[in-house]
Amino acid sequence: MAHAVDTHEHHYHPPGLQHQFEDMKQQEESVSIGMWVFLVQEIMFFGGLFTVYLVFRSRFPMAFAAGSNHLDAFWGGLNTLVLIVSSLTMALTVYYAQKGNRNMQVILIILTMFFGTVFLGVKAIEYTDKYNHGTVPVDGWNKRIPEGGTQHSSPAEHSTLTLPFETKASAADAEPHESEAVHPNPQGRFRIEDKDLELVKQAQEGNYLTGSEKIGYFSNGQGSLPNGQIDEAKFRDKVRIFFWIYFVMTGLHALHMIIGLGVMLWLLWRAWLGSYTAEYFSPVETAGLYWHFVDIVWIFLFPLLYLLGRHFLHGGGH
Amino acid sequence: MAEQHNTHSKAQEEHEEHIGIPGYLVIFGILVVGTILTYFVATIDLDWIFPGANTLVALLIAFTKMTFVVLYFMHVRWQSRLIWLTALSGFFWLAIMFAFIMQDYLTRTSGTFTN
Numbered sequence A: 001m002a003h004a005v006d007t008h009e010h011h012y013h014p015p016g017l018q019h020q021f022e023d024m025k026q027q028e029e030s031v032s033i034g035m036w037v038f039l040v041q042e043i044m045f046f047g048g049l050f051t052v053y054l055v056f057r058s059r060f061p062m063a064f065a066a067g068s069n070h071l072d073a074f075w076g077g078l079n080t081l082v083l084i085v086s087s088l089t090m091a092l093t094v095y096y097a098q099k100g101n102r103n104m105q106v107i108l109i110i111l112t113m114f115f116g117t118v119f120l121g122v123k124a125i126e127y128t129d130k131y132n133h134g135t136v137p138v139d140g141w142n143k144r145i146p147e148g149g150t151q152h153s154s155p156a157e158h159s160t161l162t163l164p165f166e167t168k169a170s171a172a173d174a175e176p177h178e179s180e181a182v183h184p185n186p187q188g189r190f191r192i193e194d195k196d197l198e199l200v201k202q203a204q205e206g207n208y209l210t211g212s213e214k215i216g217y218f219s220n221g222q223g224s225l226p227n228g229q230i231d232e233a234k235f236r237d238k239v240r241i242f243f244w245i246y247f248v249m250t251g252l253h254a255l256h257m258i259i260g261l262g263v264m265l266w267l268l269w270r271a272w273l274g275s276y277t278a279e280y281f282s283p284v285e286t287a288g289l290y291w292h293f294v295d296i297v298w299i300f301l302f303p304l305l306y307l308l309g310r311h312f313l314h315g316g317g318h
Numbered sequence B: 001m002a003e004q005h006n007t008h009s010k011a012q013e014e015h016e017e018h019i020g021i022p023g024y025l026v027i028f029g030i031l032v033v034g035t036i037l038t039y040f041v042a043t044i045d046l047d048w049i050f051p052g053a054n055t056l057v058a059l060l061i062a063f064t065k066m067t068f069v070v071l072y073f074m075h076v077r078w079q080s081r082l083i084w085l086t087a088l089s090g091f092f093w094l095a096i097m098f099a100f101i102m103q104d105y106l107t108r109t110s111g112t113f114t115n
Helices: A002-010 A024-059 A061-068 A073-098 A102-132 A155-160 A168-172 A178-182 A194-205 A211-218 A232-272 A282-306 B002-007 B010-014 B020-041 B053-073 B081-105
Strands: none
Touching (some): A024 A061, A024 A211, A061 A194, A061 A211, A061 A232, A073 A102, A073 A282, A073 B053, A232 A282, A282 B020, A282 B053, B020 B053
16 A cells, blocks of 8 residues: 555656556546446346337237337438437547547537437427327327317317316317318327228238237137127227337437436536546546447337338338 | 557557547448438338348348447447457347247247237
8 A cells, every 4th residue: 555655656647547546548448347337237228128029019010010100210210310420429529539639529529419409309309299199108198189170079078188288278279180180089099090900901811910919909808809800999009008118218218318418518518628638538438338328229229119010011101 | 359459559559549530430321321221121021031021131230230339439349358248248138138038928828918
């Protein structure tokens, strides 16, 4: 111990070196290991959700395909590109931190935060769209669209089912939108469309339903329904499972983005002060590892949530 | 990896640039191409190969993209074996979770989810 103190007093000592490490190389590696152990924990955390996805999709592939086709692959794809750009700016931030270039660090951190915010903005647009089209998986949490498209068709329901963030006027506001007029949703229920049922019919005719699907869509407690009839409510509940998984996984991913933006804000402040040099840049490297991890999660979420049913559409759009 | 590091001088290690800006742009290009490819492959029906071929192709592209991000953006390519081991252990445990849970669910009779 006395020897170690002696060394510190008489030899050159990089400014960022903590006393328990031999040199900067050892310190950097220790920091990286610590961050990677945290990321392994994160892999298992998201892995649990991917396991849920795997179990239910292997049971009810057509319900997942139907649910997936309600998502807008354009917005999902755009967000994938936005995150990849933000990963590039993050990687370049580390590059310039290693060179001790303060101005480029500040510019690139701001760019990274900008693209992170764009990602969350697109997510907000998508969630709003789900709310408007009745695919939020909780009955009553969707937009209420009155019968016949008139404001006063069912006043009693409007007075009892107004959400806290809505005025009664906006809740009753039936937009003169053609498809919504055709599909009223006075109680804000989770709902599916005829095209989803057609997709299952198609799978039934092609005889490629799983055993779970034959029981899960086409039977009641006594056995199969006559003439291969589908139990719409039971099928809807399987699509509902897909939307629960969609909202939980993308919601937790968005939470990671928000935390990442907080980390970036702190990093921006430290970089602005010129804290990072060629000798000491571990915080930038560590924040980068986190940011890239969140990007990787989205790389998997995009095809697994948005694209899994596209090939059933045979060229038709959303 | 370890032997390679020993041949470097300390000064070289401190100013290691990894792949530099052109290198990062190449990786970025690969990721963009992978994303666009994922999008268009998903619209083509590959079920004639075997059911679920679309998902397999999408996952292969996603794994490729992830590998590039981990190796180059997260610098694992230049890290010590201990960090390689830590990173790989995450995927190893994930594979165990998938395998053990699915060997249960896939061997059950289909009467479990009837409601």
